[in-house]
Amino acid sequence: MTWETVIGLEVHAQLATRSKIFSGSATAYGAEPNTQASLVDLGYPGVLPVLNGEVVRMAALFGLAIGATVARRSVFARKNYFYPDLPKGYQISQYELPIVHDGHITIELDGGATKAVHVIRAHLEEDAGKSLHEHFAGLTGLDLNRAGTPLLEIVSAPDLRSAQEAVAYMKKVHQLVRYLGICDGNMQEGSFRCDANVSVRRAGTEPLGTRTESKNLNSFRFLERAILFEVQRQIEVLESGGRVVQETRLYDPDRDETRPMRSKEEANDYRYFPDPDLLPVVLDDAYIDAVRRLLPELPDARRERWTRDFGLKADAAEVLAADPEVATLFDSLARESGQPVAAANTLQSQLFSLFGAERTPARVNVPATAAILRLVADGSIARSSAKELIEEFAFSSAAPDLQQLVAQRGLKQISDTGALEGIVADVLAANPLQVEQYRAGQTKVLGFLVGQIMKASGGKANPAQVNELLKMKL
Amino acid sequence: MPPLPQRPTIAQLSQALAARQVSSRELTAAALARIGAADGVLNSFITLVPELALAAADQADARLARGEGGPLTGIPFAHKDIFCTAGIRTTCGSQMLANFVSPYDATAVERLAAAGIVTVGKTNMDEFAMGSSNETSWFGPVRNPWDPDRSPGGSSGGSAAAVAAGLVPAATGTDTGGSIRQPAALVGITGFKPTYGRVSRYGMIAFASSLDQAGVLTLTAEDAALLTGAMAGFDPRDSTSAELPVPDYASTLGDALRGRRIGVPKEFFDAGLEPGSATALREALRVYERLGATLVEISLPSLSLSVPTYYIVAPAECSSNLSRFDGVRFGHRHAGAATLEELYKKSRGEGFGAEVKRRILTGTYVLSAGYYDAYYLKAQKARRLIADDFRRCFADVDVIAGPTAPTPAFRLGEKVDDPVQMYLNDIYTIPVNLAGLPGISLPCGFSGGLPVGLQLIGPHFGEATLFNFAHVFQQETAWHTQLPPALTAGAAVGAPLGASDNGIAPKGAPTDAPTP
Numbered sequence: 010m011t012w013e014t015v016i017g018l019e020v021h022a023q024l025a026t027r028s029k030i031f032s033g034s035a036t037a038y039g040a041e042p043n044t045q046a047s048l049v050d051l052g053y054p055g056v057l058p059v060l061n062g063e064v065v066r067m068a069a070l071f072g073l074a075i076g077a078t079v080a081r082r083s084v085f086a087r088k089n090y091f092y093p094d095l096p097k098g099y100q101i102s103q104y105e106l107p108i109v110h111d112g113h114i115t116i117e118l119d120g121g122a123t124k125a126v127h128v129i130r131a132h133l134e135e136d137a138g139k140s141l142h143e144h145f146a147g148l149t150g151l152d153l154n155r156a157g158t159p160l161l162e163i164v165s166a167p168d169l170r171s172a173q174e175a176v177a178y179m180k181k182v183h184q185l186v187r188y189l190g191i192c193d194g195n196m197q198e199g200s201f202r203c204d205a206n207v208s209v210r211r212a213g214t215e216p217l218g219t220r221t222e223s224k225n226l227n228s229f230r231f232l233e234r235a236i237l238f239e240v241q242r243q244i245e246v247l248e249s250g251g252r253v254v255q256e257t258r259l260y261d262p263d264r265d266e267t268r269p270m271r272s273k274e275e276a277n278d279y280r281y282f283p284d285p286d287l288l289p290v291v292l293d294d295a296y297i298d299a300v301r302r303l304l305p306e307l308p309d310a311r312r313e314r315w316t317r318d319f320g321l322k323a324d325a326a327e328v329l330a331a332d333p334e335v336a337t338l339f340d341s342l343a344r345e346s347g348q349p350v351a352a353a354n355t356l357q358s359q360l361f362s363l364f365g366a367e368r369t370p371a372r373v374n375v376p377a378t379a380a381i382l383r384l385v386a387d388g389s390i391a392r393s394s395a396k397e398l399i400e401e402f403a404f405s406s407a408a409p410d411l412q413q414l415v416a417q418r419g420l421k422q423i424s425d426t427g428a429l430e431g432i433v434a435d436v437l438a439a440n441p442l443q444v445e446q447y448r449a450g451q452t453k454v455l456g457f458l459v460g461q462i463m464k465a466s467g468g469k470a471n472p473a474q475v476n477e478l479l480k481m482k483l
Numbered sequence: 484m485p486p487l488p489q490r491p492t493i494a495q496l497s498q499a500l501a502a503r504q505v506s507s508r509e510l511t512a513a514a515l516a517r518i519g520a521a522d523g524v525l526n527s528f529i530t531l532v533p534e535l536a537l538a539a540a541d542q543a544d545a546r547l548a549r550g551e552g553g554p555l556t557g558i559p560f561a562h563k564d565i566f567c568t569a570g571i572r573t574t575c576g577s578q579m580l581a582n583f584v585s586p587y588d589a590t591a592v593e594r595l596a597a598a599g600i601v602t603v604g605k606t607n608m609d610e611f612a613m614g615s616s617n618e619t620s621w622f623g624p625v626r627n628p629w630d631p632d633r634s635p636g637g638s639s640g641g642s643a644a645a646v647a648a649g650l651v652p653a654a655t656g657t658d659t660g661g662s663i664r665q666p667a668a669l670v671g672i673t674g675f676k677p678t679y680g681r682v683s684r685y686g687m688i689a690f691a692s693s694l695d696q697a698g699v700l701t702l703t704a705e706d707a708a709l710l711t712g713a714m715a716g717f718d719p720r721d722s723t724s725a726e727l728p729v730p731d732y733a734s735t736l737g738d739a740l741r742g743r744r745i746g747v748p749k750e751f752f753d754a755g756l757e758p759g760s761a762t763a764l765r766e767a768l769r770v771y772e773r774l775g776a777t778l779v780e781i782s783l784p785s786l787s788l789s790v791p792t793y794y795i796v797a798p799a800e801c802s803s804n805l806s807r808f809d810g811v812r813f814g815h816r817h818a819g820a821a822t823l824e825e826l827y828k829k830s831r832g833e834g835f836g837a838e839v840k841r842r843i844l845t846g847t848y849v850l851s852a853g854y855y856d857a858y859y860l861k862a863q864k865a866r867r868l869i870a871d872d873f874r875r876c877f878a879d880v881d882v883i884a885g886p887t888a889p890t891p892a893f894r895l896g897e898k899v900d901d902p903v904q905m906y907l908n909d910i911y912t913i914p915v916n917l918a919g920l921p922g923i924s925l926p927c928g929f930s931g932g933l934p935v936g937l938q939l940i941g942p943h944f945g946e947a948t949l950f951n952f953a954h955v956f957q958q959e960t961a962w963h964t965q966l967p968p969a970l971t972a973g974a975a976v977g978a979p980l981g982a983s984d985n986g987i988a989p990k991g992a993p994t995d996a997p998t999p
Contacts, residue, residue: 053813054689055573055585055686055687055688056685058722089802089806096812097806097807098803280847282859285800286722286723288723
């Protein structure tokens with residue numbers, strides 16, 4: 010019996026605003042508990058929410074990026090339930106009329122095929138605070154710093170058919186929100202997380218099976234593991250004649266399993282209704298057009314441009330496009346150096362290994378690095394010299410005088426035919442056996458001879474010229 | 484300068500202050516003394532702040548001495564205890580908030596304080612503004628100065644009684660379904676509810692957010708115009724406050740009414756209206772005719788939907804608004820709860836009174852899955868029909884006139900056990916909130932020795948028109964100057980201020996009023 014997996018994801022992206030969605034409190038992560046909670050965030054009597062316009066711009070930008078409809082009118086609603094980390098006793102969210110609906114996100118499948126995943130809706134909502142159960146014996150602490158942090162909840166249709174597809178989709182959303190600059194994508198801090206709705210059905214049948222929802226998956230790996238576990242569990246339940254219970258489950262990474270949180274019967278009746286404290290969000294064409302002009306070039310478009318205009322290989326383009334900071338850096342280096350392929354190679358072979366918490370792509374000294382790449386291209390210095398210089402200057406804020414440095418350090422590549430001819434003649438004279446072998450047709454020894462010449466030149470000989478000269482002399 | 488009357492208006496006090504005839508400290512001390520003498524019976528205040536008030540009065544006097552005061556500087560005043568006041572406890576008439584001290588001022592409080600007004604205390608009210616008799620207050624019922632066995636109405640009953648008894652010249656109120664206008668009518672004073680969005684709701688503890696509006700209870704329309712001018716205007720902290728300029732309401736007071744049209748809904752004079760009140764109201768309408776206005780019979784066919792619609796919309800919103808009172812961060816908390824659920828159930832079970840619980844239950848029910856469409860959505864549709872009725876009428880008339888309440892003040896205890904009877908008390912005021920319109924109640928006569936209120940309703944942001952219509956009426960009549968018996972007897976409310984007699988002689992001849 011074969012089973013088909015059906016997955017829909019609800020991705021929660023924390024919007025990268027400076028202040029909260031309905032108050033002026035800061036959203037910075039990691040502050041002392043309750044230092045970023047205003048009276049509005051604390052749900053004090055008499056206070057009122059005021060919408061942060063920036064979240065609307067960000068949601069609209071996302072909608073345009075996935076070819077969705079950006080609603081001309083959307084409405085905030087109250088989702089009512091009691092929990093200590095929900096100060097007002099309701100969460101302000103969007104329910105019947107979300108700000109974004111009906112877009113799609115294309116993922117790449119194995120073997121180069123693609124699949125368009127339908128995004129049913131993306132709506133704005135506020136995050137809740139945090140309950141702290143560990144720090145106070147017998148008591149629960151509350152940190153309401155996160156309460157009121159803006160979230161964009163991106164809901165896909167049940168279009169995904171494997172854990173692998175789900176991960177590809179989540180990665181694609183992750184990449185997109187970072188490209189748009191609307192989410193920092195930091196999964197450890199919870200800025201980007203998802204819930205997975207998973208069900209299975211017998212292959213070839215139409216009706217969807219009963220689903221479970223695995224909550225708060227904050228890494229690609231956890232998403233994959235939770236789905237694999239859940240699919241296996243559901244198949245076992247069904248094959249042993251049981252029924253899948255519709256419920257919310259929690260993935261435990263330590264035990265690599267999902268466990269039930271609450272069943273449908275225990276679920277709250279959220280009593281959604283339009284929030285009378287907030288006016289409907291009304292957007293006109295002029296607003297949407299203005300947001301459209303803010304759309305950056307998206308990853309798929311960049312990759313296409315790089316392979317078409319720069320002649321980059323598809324896999325290189327994909328690696329460089331993955332991260333918006335890297336992609337921006339690559340574009341800058343390619344433009345300033347005029348050497349896109351060399352820039353791509355340098356990024357992948359050298360700069361990637363230098364990146365770290367401090368040494369971010371955005372901090373690369375583009376003028377200096379591009380200038381070094383130009384020196385290689387015009388034959389002034391050898392690749393090995395370029396590598397040393399990049400190591401030294403890629404993250405310095407200095408504007409080095411490279412001509413002077415090359416001269417001082419004797420890095421100038423020997424491209425002077427006269428000088429090279431002397432070295433070539435010396436090496437040929439010193440290695441008569443290899444010269445014989447070459448002339449007898451063993452062309453492999455050419456490499457040995459080139460190596461000897463490079464060695465004799467202290468690495469400064471221009472390899473292309475050496476090759477040419479050798480072939481001439483032999 | 485004539486001596487101040489026994490129950491002076493803000494305009495009169497303002498003149499006396501400007502003329503240095505009296506100081507704010509004297510006025511404030513006298514107000515506190517009157518409250519001390521009278522409030523044992525009336526119970527119109529929950530909290531008094533004598534030290535803060537006298538300090539504010541001294542500041543106001545200094546400001547007046549520098550010539551920097553405005554018309555509200557130094558005037559003793561009270562806030563309904565629904566407005567958050569920094570450093571002064573704000574109870575909302577509930578045990579839930581019996582010890583709650585707000586860390587901030589409501590916008591209305593802040594604006595009046597900036598104008599130099601002197602807050603002497605916070606007035607009693609129905610719990611969370613849910614009630615029409617002031618009997619749901621955890622701090623006990625307020626008594627009507629015209630008859631201590633009767634209710635002053637509600638929910639702004641404390642403000643109404645305090646102003647009618649001359650304890651303070653004016654006070655704030657809030658009006659969700661009539662909570663300013665109905666008590667004003669029942670105690671014989673002026674009560675004004677602005678257009679929804681005219682005055683910021685920030686800092687007003689929410690009952691039903693789409694209906695709540697701050698306003699004032701005063702002795703005259705002129706005072707209401709003055710106070711509203713200071714409170715109104717856009718507030719960036721309230722998304723539903725209107726971004727419209729505030730007109731100079733004083734400048735249009737006294738404009739002639741010749742040729743103006745007054746709509747009189749036939750549904751307002753049906754069998755539910757007490758006959759004595761109907762007589763007084765018809766007489767009041769004739770005053771307007773004499774002033775040159777034309778009466779036009781109109782119809783509000785959806786009026787009968789108002790009360791049922793209101794009792795779906797308001798409870799629905801309140802059930803959500805009151806969720807924050809959960810015993811976790813502020814307010815009443817049950818001691819010794821073993822579980823979170825027990826903490827919620829007992830804190831809320833103990834902290835809220837019966838009427839509040841009734842409305843939370845109703846609201847929770849109408850929003851529940853499976854009932855939302857049948858109740859909440861249908862109520863929203865009915866609400867639009869009611870608003871459409873008014874819109875159609877205002878195409879043809881300048882104001883709409885009718886009763887404020889179906890009967891004069893009823894006895895304490897008379898309706899408290901029959902919620903439906905109590906709810907019907909607001910039948911003429913509720914539609915105005917549902918449509919978001921401004922409304923004013925002004926004294927227009929007596930029935931059985933008790934005051935009757937005339938309600939005028941204006942189009943959206945038609946505040947200036949309402950103030951003028953009310954002011955012209957009060958220039959022509961003296962119903963608003965009639966003093967309740969307790970005050971005319973003198974002793975019950977302590978020494979009257981400044982003057983020994985009533986300085987203003989009634990111009991009209993009240994047909995059914997106790998003679999002053």
